[in-house]
Amino acid sequence: MSHPLFEIVTTTAGAVSIRNKKLNEIMHNPVGPMREANELYIEQSNLKWHLTQDLTTELVIYDVGLGAAANAIATLQAVKNSQRPVRLVSFEIDLELLRFALEHSTQLGYLSGYEDIVKTILADRYYEHENIKWQLHHGDFLDCIEDVNHKCHLIYYDPYSPKVNEAMWTTECFTKLRAKCQPRAMFYNYSQATAIRAALLEAGFYVGFGKATGLKNHTTQAATMLKDLKSPLDQRWLERWTRSDSQLPIGCQDASRLKNFILNHEQFTWPFNLGASAQNNWANRSLSRGLLK
Ligand SMILES: C[S@@+](CC[C@H](N)C(=O)[O-])C[C@H]1O[C@@H](n2cnc3c(N)ncnc32)[C@H](O)[C@@H]1O
Numbered sequence: 001m002s003h004p005l006f007e008i009v010t011t012t013a014g015a016v017s018i019r020n021k022k023l024n025e026i027m028h029n030p031v032g033p034m035r036e037a038n039e040l041y042i043e044q045s046n047l048k049w050h051l052t053q054d055l056t057t058e059l060v061i062y063d064v065g066l067g068a069a070a071n072a073i074a075t076l077q078a079v080k081n082s083q084r085p086v087r088l089v090s091f092e093i094d095l096e097l098l099r100f101a102l103e104h105s106t107q108l109g110y111l112s113g114y115e116d117i118v119k120t121i122l123a124d125r126y127y128e129h130e131n132i133k134w135q136l137h138h139g140d141f142l143d144c145i146e147d148v149n150h151k152c153h154l155i156y157y158d159p160y161s162p163k164v165n166e167a168m169w170t171t172e173c174f175t176k177l178r179a180k181c182q183p184r185a186m187f188y189n190y191s192q193a194t195a196i197r198a199a200l201l202e203a204g205f206y207v208g209f210g211k212a213t214g215l216k217n218h219t220t221q222a223a224t225m226l227k228d229l230k231s232p233l234d235q236r237w238l239e240r241w242t243r244s245d246s247q248l249p250i251g252c253q254d255a256s257r258l259k260n261f262i263l264n265h266e267q268f269t270w271p272f273n274l275g276a277s278a279q280n281n282w283a284n285r286s287l288s289r290g291l292l293k
Contacts, residue, residue, distance in 0.1 A: 006100045008107050013214070016107055018068055018100065023164045031214045033070030034110045040219060041071050041156040041188050042078050044211045050153065051082040058085040058133075060150045060182070064141060065158040065168075066092035068101035072134070073114050075156070079132055087150055088134045091141045095122060142173055151182045157189040162196060162250060169196055171249045174203030178224075187222035194241055196220065197233060198262060199249035206267050208232040226267060238268050 009019045015032020019025070028036035041047075050059055059079075063072050072090055079086045092098070102118055105111035111118060117134075120127045125136040137144035141159075155177065159168035167173060169191075177187075187200070188210060200207045200222045208229035210219035223229050241247050241262065252258050 003100055006097060008104055016109065018097070018104075018108075020097075020160070023160055025160055025164065027068060028070060029214065033068065033108065034074060036190070036213055037070040037074035040190060040211060040213050041158075042074050044221070045154050045156070045186060045188055047075070047078050047154070051079060051084045051086070053084070055084045058087050058150075059154070060087045060089065060152045062152040062155045062177075062180075063088055063090040063158075064155065064177075065160075066090040066136065067097050067158065068108070069098055069114075069118060070110055071156045071158055073110055076114070076117070076132065076134070082131060085131045086133070088132065089148060089150060089152070090121075090134070090136045091144055092136065092138060093140050095138060098122060142167060142176060145176045145180060148180055151180050151185075153182050153185050155181075155185065155187040157187055162191070162193060166250050169199060169249075170251050171199045171202045172251070174200050174205065178204045181224050183224060184228065185224045186228060187220075189220045189222075190216070191220050192216055192218055193246065194244045195246045195249050197237075198241065198247060198258070201233075201262055201265055201267070202249060202258060206232060232267055235268060238263070 005021055007019050007021060009017055009026055011017055011026060011030040011032060013030035013032065015028070015030065015035065017029060017032055018027050020027075027033060031039070061075060063075065066072055072088060075088055079088075098118065099122065101108055101111060102115060102122075105115055117127055117129075121134060121136050125138060127134045137148065159165045162169040187205060189196075190213060197207045197220060200220070205222035205224065206226040206229055208221045208223070209231040210221040212218055221229055221231075226232060248255055248258060
């Protein structure tokens, strides 16, 4: 019997994935669940490198929008046998997608061998093995995030798109997330939307271009420290932003305050076009203000 909300589909790139029939969104489209999980989140965040650093401190990873658990499984695979303890904190409002994925694990492939672990997380909201602790917060992310005790180092942010999942892309939501970041934390997401980047900036992140994936020539990274961004949004982005039809974050109440904030954001004083000595001056000034560490 077919499921009322989900169906297994083959993407245009030939990957097996899941479509939400009501929202008409295919997960990890078109490259498929594991390729997107690995390229956009695991590899881009340099997870393997993080596992070799600071071995006595637990690495905390937020998996926002657990969904069909492709990002979570890719994380479990990557951290297996690492010496550093890892805590994976997943958030999901509706576990039906994960139950559907479990029922179709043979077709999807990536859940093979992980079925019992997924059953444990569904039943107990917690799974622990060797160096890994995996906890699940079942409920609305905007509420659950308030109660999370462990501040994060890495964020894999994967809700549905802003078109159908607005509340997860507002400044308010990103501000709550920013408050749960370690002093040095990174955020990764598939969107390249101008309004989303403006919301992240307003919430207190520095924001940059992320790796290309599928049909997108770039995605979005954000960081608590500017120096951690490989490719920060620059003056050219700022110029495009001033001309954009979608420059304001979803639900923005005070456009002129927001515009003033973005135009004067510290990130855009980065001296891309200046010579070496001016760059040094800028770095010294920023160091004294705590922008660089
Ligand atoms: C694109 S799917 C996630 C795919 C998933 N990361 C994976 O690897 O399979 C988006 C997920 O975000 C969840 N979601 C949307 N809004 C949410 C909210 N307010 N709180 C928690 N989860 C939410 C949806 O229920 C859905 O399962």
